[in-house]
Amino acid sequence: MLRNQCWGEAIYYTRQRSGFIEKKGLGLIHIFHGQGVRKTSSAVGLAIRAAGNHLKVDFVQFMKSGDSGEVTVLKQIPSIRYYCPGEHPYIMSHGPEAVHREHAKKALDFAMGVIERETQVLVCDEILDTIIFDILTKDLILDLMKMCKGKVELVLTGRYAPWEIMGMADYVTEFIQIKHAYYEGAKARKGIED
DSSP states (O other): OEEEEETTEEEEEOOOOOSOOOOOOSOOEEEEESSSSOHHHHHHHHHHHHHHTTOOEEEEESSSOSOSHHHHHHHHSTTEEEEOOSOOOOOOTTOOOHHHHHHHHHHHHHHHHHHHTTOSEEEEETTTHHHHTTSSOHHHHHHHHHHHTTTSEEEEEESOOOHHHHHHOSEEEEOOOSOOGGGGTOOOOTTTTO
16 A cells, blocks of 8 residues: 555555556546536646647637637647637526537537547547536537547546546546635636636
């Protein structure tokens, strides 16, 4: 067992590797989900690492308007193709509207289209949130995962990942919010949260 110290408490990693260590090619699936922050930041980091190793990356944003800080940098990296269908208004309490469904459909069509072309890494940022708002179905996302499995490295982010989606993934990381400045009255700050 490996032991690590964190805030004075011992954390034990009891899982042991099963199987032989083998070189896997591209085509594994990553999920960054949970209520905590930095899911998109992790996906951006993976995309930049892949681009730095000369892989062709497609970064698709669902449920966003394409105006957050990372977009400027992603668009400047030659081996990253960034796509966002356009304006995505905040979903009000009455639920999603036609604009939200059209946005998700365009983003999903783009994502599925690049799988058949030359992409090696596909990031679908906030795609998992489309399930929460009943904009895309879990089955559509499972279909996307099946298309990528063993062929294209796929990264899915969002607050909620159903068990079936986590079961098909190779990496699942849950972000847990312990504390957030928003609850102490802080607004989102450009360059940090936005």
